[in-house]
Amino acid sequence: MxxxxxxxxxxxxxxxxxxxxxxxxxxxxxxxxxxxxxxxxxxxxxxxxxxxxxxxxxxxxxxxxxxxxxxxxxxxxxxxxxxxxxxxxxxxxxxxxxxxxxxxxxxxxxxxxxxxxxxxxxISALGIVWNTKSGTPEPKEWADLTTDAFKDRVTTPDPSLSGASLDLLIGLQNSMGDRAWQLFGKLKDNGMAIAGPNAQALTPVLQGAKAAVFGAVDYVTYASIQQGEAVKVIFPASGTVVAxxxxxxxxxxxxxxxxxxxxxxxxxxxxxxxxxxxxxxxxxxxxxxxxPLISDLNILPAQAGGSADRGSVLQRFAALFSKS
Missing domain, CATH: 3.40.190.10 (Periplasmic binding protein-like II)
Structure with missing residues (x-):
């Protein structure tokens, strides 16, 4: 790459x-x-x-x-x-x-x-960041963000701008196979918005315009919580990746x-x-x-088969979200 x-x-x-x-x-x-x-x-x-x-x-x-x-x-x-x-x-x-x-x-x-x-x-980890005042049920798993309660209310960092976000896609694919792409397709159909870098995905959730981030870098949110923001970091039990x-x-x-x-x-x-x-x-x-530390998380394997393989995952994701 x-x-x-x-x-x-x-x-x-x-x-x-x-x-x-x-x-x-x-x-x-x-x-x-x-x-x-x-x-x-x-x-x-x-x-x-x-x-x-x-x-x-x-x-x-x-x-x-x-x-x-x-x-x-x-x-x-x-x-x-x-x-x-x-x-x-x-x-x-x-x-x-x-x-x-x-x-x-x-x-x-x-x-x-x-x-x-x-x-x-x-080391940072990726998780779901949820606005606790959004009026939505607290998500526990990645798939929870595909439900009607989160229709048009989810953001995610652009994996072409965030290596950690790309790692999450690869980790989920390695763990779930084709079911990962079914998940991504459901998120797309549910109106998940591809933001810019990590901060641009988090900001609308902090402001209450959106309810949750799919694949947020955690440390920024922990600092926001310390400053009184009404958000929560959730690590799905099915697994996530670290950066x-x-x-x-x-x-x-x-x-x-x-x-x-x-x-x-x-x-x-x-x-x-x-x-x-x-x-x-x-x-x-x-x-x-x-x-939470490494020992508290279920870590998914984020290794791909080289830069070409990382590129193919990125291209497949971009093609999925470019469809009307």
Missing amino acids: KLFNPIKTGAVFAMLFTSGMMITDASALTVYTAGPGSLAKSLATGYEKQTGVKVNIFQATTGKVMARLEAEQANPQADVLISASWDTAEELQQRGWLLPYQSNNAAKVPAEFKTDHYVAQG PRPMMILKSSQHAADAQAFIDYVLSEEGQKAVADAWLMPARTDVGAQR
Whole structure:
């Protein structure tokens, strides 16, 4: 699967560097991250206190982060990348862009969430997000969103823009076979709306315009609940998928030792508690959180047979929802 679209470098730099999102410091460690901005700041602050090394942060969506990396190939700036997509790490490793590193603090990270070149910072899961004031019955399973009570009242992230959403489609297909596509067809017939990225699917549910999200990334909703929003995260007993958020060191880094120390810090007990405070599941199994963990969920296999297979699932889903 090709992650990067052809982009004119000059246009990308003009867009990104006029945004004022990051002030560079040549002596500092530069971290590009897709994820909660508050978490990035917390981890940078903790690392700076521990090491005295300053951290420059560029925080944006995965697409914008990847576009910036692509545009900077001739003059790389990032030392560490934290992505919201495991596919990103796999693609960059295949390109030969990553520096191998295994932190001693990764000992308690499950094997499926680490390799020689990257390791999960934390993990999110996909579920149903339901507005408790919507007047609809609380859904327990994915299929509940196909009932008359949810007619025209369900959103879902666009799987072409959300790797985690595509993982859910693949996980359900792997678990249910053709019955998964029957489910998707019923959701389509029931008026499920394909939104943009994850936040665009969640917003109308938070506002009460829609009743539920099919396949919402959970940590954003947990933060909304903490702020008083009338929504609930529901993980169907039939299963769901998780989305590990990989951290990696760019081979082009001029601060490799500092980058390794940053990975060590994020995987330390202190760093993992900061991850938990952002409502993500810590990557380490010995650090708790005030939310369901991997052991509490029925995890579906989200592996596909390569990028072509992922593309075929995406194309089939798009074709289904393009039918009148």
